[in-house]
Amino acid sequence: RAAESQQEFVLEIHRRLISPLLAPCFAVIALCALLLGPLERRGLTRRIVLAVSLCIAIQGLYLGAFSLARTHHTGGLILMYLMVFTPTIIGLYWLVRGHGGFRTAKRKKIAGTFA
Secondary structure, eight states: HHHHHHHHHHHHHHHHHHGGGGGHHHHHHHHHHHBOOOTTTTOHHHHHHHHHHHHHHHHHHHHHHHHHHHHHSSHHHHHHHHHHHHHHHHHHHHHHTTTTTTTTOOEEEEETTEE
């Protein structure tokens, strides 16, 4: 009984450490959806829906990994950390490196100057 209590306690500690990191993960996903890619005249509806869907999927997979961690302690914990850090790291890399390019205006040369 004491071993079960200790395992549940350790799992709860990990959950409390990882759960607040979901918010920055979702923010990075939203930033990638809004900032990366071309500016379209029709708006950003598809990208916003995709970002929201991705956040819902990550939240669901995180909860599934938490459930898995209750039965298979190590595998579930690794999945919990992966669900938070993988999208955050990839998204930050894309934002920093300009994956797909930020919306850059093409500059025209007019009378010897750039406009």
